[in-house]
Amino acid sequence: GQNIDQPTEMTATEGAIVQINCTYQTSGFNGLFWYQQHAGEAPTFLSYNVLDGLEEKGRFSSFLSRSKGYSYLLLKELQMKDSASYLCAVRDSNYQLIWGAGTKLIIKP
Amino acid sequence: IAGITQAPTSQILAAGRRMTLRCTQDMRHNAMYWYRQDLGLGLRLIHYSNTAGTTGKGEVPDGYSVSRANTDDFPLTLASAVPSQTSVYFCASSERGATDTQYFGPGTRLTVL
Numbered sequence: 001g002q003n004i005d006q007p008t009e010m011t012a013t014e015g016a017i018v019q020i021n022c023t024y025q026t027s028g029f030n031g032l033f034w035y036q037q038h039a040g041e042a043p044t045f046l047s048y049n050v051l052d053g054l055e056e057k058g059r060f061s062s063f064l065s066r067s068k069g070y071s072y073l074l075l076k077e078l079q080m081k082d083s084a085s086y087l088c089a090v091r092d093s094n095y096q097l098i099w100g101a102g103t104k105l106i107i108k109p
Numbered sequence: 110i111a112g113i114t115q116a117p118t119s120q121i122l123a124a125g126r127r128m129t130l131r132c133t134q135d136m137r138h139n140a141m142y143w144y145r146q147d148l149g150l151g152l153r154l155i156h157y158s159n160t161a162g163t164t165g166k167g168e169v170p171d172g173y174s175v176s177r178a179n180t181d182d183f184p185l186t187l188a189s190a191v192p193s194q195t196s197v198y199f200c201a202s203s204e205r206g207a208t209d210t211q212y213f214g215p216g217t218r219l220t221v222l
Contacts, residue, residue: 004151033210042199042213043152087151095207096167099151 002026004100006088011106012078020073020086020103028093034062034073035087037102043087047073075105083107112136113214115200121220122190130185130217132200140203141183142211143167143175145196152199158183159206190221 003025012018024032031050035043049055049064049071061074073086085102092098116131134141143155154167158177172194174186183202187194198217203209 030208042215045210045212048210089152091207096154096157097152097211099153101149101151 002090002092002098004088004090004098006086006100006103008101009104009106011108012075014078014080014107014109016078017074017076018078018105020075020088020105022071022073022088022100024069024071024088024090024098024100026090026092026098029066030091030093030095032062032064032071033089033091033097034060034071035089037085037087039084046086078107080107080109113200113202113212115198115214115217117217118215119218119220121222122187124190124192124221126190128187128190128219130187130198130200130219132183132185132214133181134183134200134202134214135181136202136204136212137180138202138204138212139180140206140209141177142201142203143173143183143185144199144201145169145194146199146216147196155185155198190219192221195219195221 005023034046037043047062054063059076064071085104087102088100089097113134139160142157144152156175158164161180200214201211203211
């Protein structure tokens with residue numbers, strides 16, 4: 001079966017750095033997405049990786065290793081508004097998105 | 110710029126009733142999707158449409174139907190609602206199809222009693 005694993009919850013301090021990991025086992029791979037979802041709101045697109053390596057976008061970076069079936073989202077200079085759930089999704093061989101359950105990130109002052 | 114709108118925002122429904130969740134996008138995106146999101150689970154695809162006039166089944170299609178008469182609208186119908194369909198429903202769209210990034214509507218919170 002297809003599986004996406006992420007930690008259920010993480011806590012970090014304002015101003016710090018946090019890394020949210022995602023491991024996957026899917027039938028085929030056509031890219032990995034990270035979305036941010038604030039409580040009661042829609043998921044919003046953060047990043048996309050299809051090749052190995054690091055993609056940087058401001059305070060957020062996303063890394064992919066296809067051989068290890070692994071990705072992480074790195075958030076720097078954490079702000080209170082970064083408190084949200086972070087969803088990892090993999091596009092499989094049928095070009096359908098397989099979603100992880102999400103990681104709830106709690107930022108403390 | 111509205112993007113994707115969904116209606117209603119929330120609904121409480123008696124079991125056995127028929128319900129249509131509405132989704133409209135103004136981005137002229139070709140592909141549209143319906144997901145449900147349940148606590149502790151990832152988003153699960155219900156139905157999708159790669160272009161107007163075509164639809165396909167996702168991971169959890171049973172009990173749901175869709176239509177895509179035009180580019181902008183993609184309604185989701187529950188023919189006879191059951192309590193297990195209590196969930197948050199998200200509509201999404203992507204510009205050209207499955208190879209593109211998906212953008213989400215604000216969601217409909219549905220409770221079936």
